[in-house]
Amino acid sequence: MTTGFYYRTEDIRADKVLYLFVGSQIDREIVNLFKSPVPTVLEGSRGTGKSFLMAVARIELENSFSELKILPVYVAFRGSSLVHTSDPLQFRHWMLTKVIREVLKELRKKGLIVSSYACSLLSDNTNQDQTRLETKLEQIIDNYEKSYQNPGNTVNIINIPDISDVRDAFEDICITLGLERISLFFDEAAHVFRPEQQRQFFTLFRDFRSPYISCNAAVYPGVTHYGSFFEITHDATFKRIERDILEAGYLDFMWEIFQKQADEPVKIAFEKQRSLFNTLAFSASGNPRILFKTLSKSNKVNTSEVESVVRNYYRADIWSEHTKLGEKYIGHKALIDWGRNFIETHILTAIHNKNQWQIKEGKEELTVYFWIHKDVPEMVKEALRLLCYTGIIRKIDDGVRNSHSKIGSRYEIKYGCILSLAPNPQSYSEVLGRNLDIRRFNEFGATHPAYQSLPQQNLQEVQDEEIAIIVRMQLQQSIDVLDITDWQKEKLKGVGVTTIESLLSLDEEYLINNIHQVGAVRARTMKNAATAELLEYLSG
Incomplete structure (x- = not known):
């Protein structure tokens, strides 16, 4: 029997996504919404295809970039479970930094250079060119995502701009570079048992509203907290990805x-x-x-x-x-x-x-x-x-x-x-x-x-301190708990990767150089797939 099925969108090369897409009427409607200026929230349980439909929309926008001038930018928040600092707004600061970093990366891929004015807005009005700004943002993100190792430490957020400056910067980028708008795709945006992060995310989602920015998010059913500042019926178009077994097709x-x-x-x-x-x-x-x-x-x-x-x-x-x-x-x-x-x-x-x-x-x-x-x-x-x-x-x-x-x-x-x-x-x-x-x-x-x-208990929101303890416990588990292939597990163990923490601590280059009889592309694909599953596992 074949073992070549793709379980996760992260495993699929970009040049294969459109070939694998089977566009039912509801799927096509969702993809078109993702490509539109309308803020869209897509709800579906794991494995229903939320990330895949986002990938289809992004690639279709990418393929028509020269015509439409819409810049698609993908932002994944799976690493949120690793963020444990003393900053009460750590999640907002972390995700805002990630958004800016991902936008700058996509612009650089296209050979587009951001103006000094936009750079100053995106670096909290300090003088930095695009290269130095990207380096600074990478450092901030890396510090946040390694904070699980020393919970409670601080991260220097002096260069993180206000949301109004980010909106102004993105507007300047669009006008000076001739872009219609920047289309943000937030995957795995709302994690279970982290209501405070979810509320911060949807507040930011709403605050991004601008003629030059469109936002799309994928969320899970039953466990998403939108907060008091975000109204799903007014601030976005809400869609469910459902494939009814009673439908004729x-x-x-x-x-x-x-x-x-x-x-x-x-x-x-x-x-x-x-x-x-x-x-x-x-x-x-x-x-x-x-x-x-x-x-x-x-x-x-x-x-x-x-x-x-x-x-x-x-x-x-x-x-x-x-x-x-x-x-x-x-x-x-x-x-x-x-x-x-x-x-x-x-x-x-x-x-x-x-x-x-x-x-x-x-x-x-x-x-x-x-x-x-x-x-x-x-x-x-x-x-x-x-x-x-x-x-x-x-x-x-x-x-x-x-x-x-x-x-x-x-x-x-x-x-x-x-x-x-x-x-x-x-x-x-x-x-x-x-x-x-x-x-x-x-x-x-x-x-x-x-x-x-029924258990006699009052469910309370999980606090950051409790999450930090839980994450430390999960990091010590064997990679056998991950939903990756036996081949991937065997190869990882062959280079000494036996726990979740040991996998997280290694970069792609280590695996590329140490997994025998596996080329660079395949090693990178394996690392990315395993890491994506790892972070989803940690997130709940």
Whole structure:
């Protein structure tokens, strides 16, 4: 079976992105929004393709730069978990510095030189040319991102400008260089359990508003805090990336993205057994990363192998990421564990039993949906939000009336989680896929007995001191916890990289010079992919 699927956008070379893009109507709408002057916030759980659609928009803008004169600039905030200084506005200062640095880098790539006036604004009105300014910004960023080694230390922020000066500088850059605008792409902008960072980010997102700057951000469902100064309905266009398994073109879309990446023998094998592919595609509930992971685990293309993958992945593997949240954030552990137990013991069992009864009675309406009363305890809602973040469930809509005309929210649970309970997932899928009905759902009222076991705790925002301790603990873990290939782990261990901290401490040149039989490009790709996964892991 092929192991060549791309799980992460960071692994994909820029010249392959447009080829791999399969533009459904919703995906095309999102890409066009990203390219427009309209501030856009895209929400989706991990693996749904937020970063990939950003990459498509950036590359399309890049390819049309000579015509449109729009400068696309990518800014990743995954390193935020490493920032631990005594500066109360450390995140704002760090990300503002990163934005300036990335804009200057993109301009330099195009051979465009910033005016001395803009340089003075971007260096807090000190006289620096573009080269010295970039060097100074690099030093500030590096000091912030190494601050986890000595939490509480200070970083010299004397050269970090005010946001109004940054806006003025970007306006000057656009006017003097003949640019239409600068388009900023903020990936992984809002991390779980860091509400204060999120609020600072969205305040900055709003403050960047200018005819010469457009902002785009990718966020996670359920755990994003916008703050009191940012109103999502007024300050941006909000979109969700959702691929509904009930849509007529769903299977065709998933088949096309599979064909773009699969080896020819695998394509032929699944073409002959299309129903097996359909089972894995439905099971992923629209998540390309999960589809590729389960395809990679199918060493043979036959019914028993696919059924084994469904049972193993959706009974165990899919829960590991959710459980890790509790291992990393002890204050939330009890609630995270309760949420898992609630889904496995009550939701999944109720849906499975209902479907089996419907099938036995010869009725066609089957479900992967459930309904939660709007007045359930807040801790239940928080547990469900965390389950949305990890993608095990998806909130479809609010204000839905149940069979007794009560109002609540409707959710979808991963199709594969339902299949995994069946003794014959493949045959069950062929019945379930044909008869899904979103109007049919199991109902959980405001006083369901399961709520009696809710943990007695008040969730509080995780403080920087607590995050610093957590990060130190995570850095000591083996690289085996990272979601990278076994080949990457083997090569890293071969040069003495065994812990997360040891990987973080090495630069690309070390790996290029010390990994035998691997060229510079491949070593750099491996380092970048591993580091991206590392920082996502640390971020929650």
